[in-house]
Amino acid sequence: MEIFLRVSMSNSLKHPVRTEVQTFKPYSPGLSIEEIKKKYNLSRVIKMASNENPLGASPMVQEVISQNASMVFRYPRANNPELCRSVAGFLDLDAASIVCGNGSDELIDLLIRLLAVPGQDNIAAFKPCFSIYRLQAMLSGVEFRQARLNNDFSFAWDELKDIVDEQTRLVFLTNPDNPSGYAATAGEIIQFCAGLPEGSFLVVDEAYVDFADPVEEYSVLPFWKKTPNLIILRTFSKMYGLAGLRLGYAVLPEILADYLRRIRLPFSVNILADMAGQAALEDQDFVRKTRSVNFEGRAYLSAGLKDLGCEVYPSQTNFLMFDPPGNAAEIFDALLHQGVIIRPLDSYGFNDLLRVSIGTAEENRLFIQCMREIIS
Ligand SMILES: *Cc1c(COP(=O)(O)O)cnc(C)c1O
Numbered sequence: 001m002e003i004f005l006r007v008s009m010s011n012s013l014k015h016p017v018r019t020e021v022q023t024f025k026p027y028s029p030g031l032s033i034e035e036i037k038k039k040y041n042l043s044r045v046i047k048m049a050s051n052e053n054p055l056g057a058s059p060m061v062q063e064v065i066s067q068n069a070s071m072v073f074r075y076p077r078a079n080n081p082e083l084c085r086s087v088a089g090f091l092d093l094d095a096a097s098i099v100c101g102n103g104s105d106e107l108i109d110l111l112i113r114l115l116a117v118p119g120q121d122n123i124a125a126f127k128p129c130f131s132i133y134r135l136q137a138m139l140s141g142v143e144f145r146q147a148r149l150n151n152d153f154s155f156a157w158d159e160l161k162d163i164v165d166e167q168t169r170l171v172f173l174t175n176p177d178n179p180s181g182y183a184a185t186a187g188e189i190i191q192f193c194a195g196l197p198e199g200s201f202l203v204v205d206e207a208y209v210d211f212a213d214p215v216e217e218y219s220v221l222p223f224w225k226k227t228p229n230l231i232i233l234r235t236f237s238k239m240y241g242l243a244g245l246r247l248g249y250a251v252l253p254e255i256l257a258d259y260l261r262r263i264r265l266p267f268s269v270n271i272l273a274d275m276a277g278q279a280a281l282e283d284q285d286f287v288r289k290t291r292s293v294n295f296e297g298r299a300y301l302s303a304g305l306k307d308l309g310c311e312v313y314p315s316q317t318n319f320l321m322f323d324p325p326g327n328a329a330e331i332f333d334a335l336l337h338q339g340v341i342i343r344p345l346d347s348y349g350f351n352d353l354l355r356v357s358i359g360t361a362e363e364n365r366l367f368i369q370c371m372r373e374i375i376s
Helices: 002-012 035-038 057-066 070-072 081-093 102-114 130-138 156-163 186-194 220-228 254-263 273-281 284-307 330-336 361-375
Strands: 098-101 122-127 144-148 168-174 201-205 230-235 248-251 319-325 343-345 350-357
Touching: 002 273, 035 122, 057 273, 057 284, 070 130, 070 273, 081 273, 081 350, 098 102, 098 186, 098 254, 098 330, 102 130, 102 168, 102 201, 102 230, 102 248, 102 254, 122 156, 130 144, 144 330, 144 343, 186 201, 186 220, 201 254, 284 319, 284 361, 330 343, 330 350, 330 361
Parallel strands: 122 144, 122 168, 168 201, 201 230
Antiparallel strands: 098 248, 230 248, 319 350, 343 350
């Protein structure tokens, strides 16, 4: 066996993987607490890097998970019909238009494979954008086009329109946007969507929309029924604090939802995520609490950072992007040494900017305190 492998590798395939894979650069995630504790020999590390919920997950959801731990020997129901009905009830839509996924990441990947023909079709987005859009397009061998954001990080609609053509199957838009925190109004987005060529779908990734104020001004959900080429993505990773469980959903035309359900691996949303998602939607008290902690923290951090001489970008999300006085990489590093993990934005092409997730009042205070020591 060993001999066979060695012979076949050396003889037939110098690079035994597809070209797209050979050049694939993996997603670069935020650093983990354990990594940093070990590396800098710290006992207390706070993570404000990945836009996770600082309150954790709802106690009601945690209860459902522990009560159902014994059920993990069962397969979940294929395609999670009960969860889809819960989501549909929550959104006041038909369950036939809802597809759940192993995080919205899985749905991004599947939408690309559902609609875009490699070597023929293309996908468009702003630059920079959430890297998963580009990575999964590349993996599928589908051309990925990007239009630059305006200098103030607002959406350059005309530039985006310019790169779209008859072969554009999907346009990805994150609203509110990551990493800037900028949000366009629902009206602007729907207007852009209406101008797309036939056969192009606009995917609005609303991962952060629950943090916008007011949500109604920014979410395109109320327009969905009347906009046939609109797809909406939502996640349980941010507002609902279930990033580690992996759960997201798409709202899309019934015909696409039906195909998406057929191609999705049947059990990609596991049985605990299925139950947790239903419980999470029922605990809207937790959502209100999270929103209020986020609003207070956002105002506190924004004022604190400005006080220290940072340029802080307006945010409708659970994070702030800022331009510090001084070298961003050095400040990031100095924070790490003090046990505070935030996010450098060099992977987005912004070497001078940093992103911090809104934490608890205590975490926010600690972060500002460390920043003050570093900057002065
Ligand atoms: C965090 C985030 C998501 C969520 O992804 P999951 O796979 O659901 O955890 C989606 N889109 C953007 C832009 C994000 O920042």
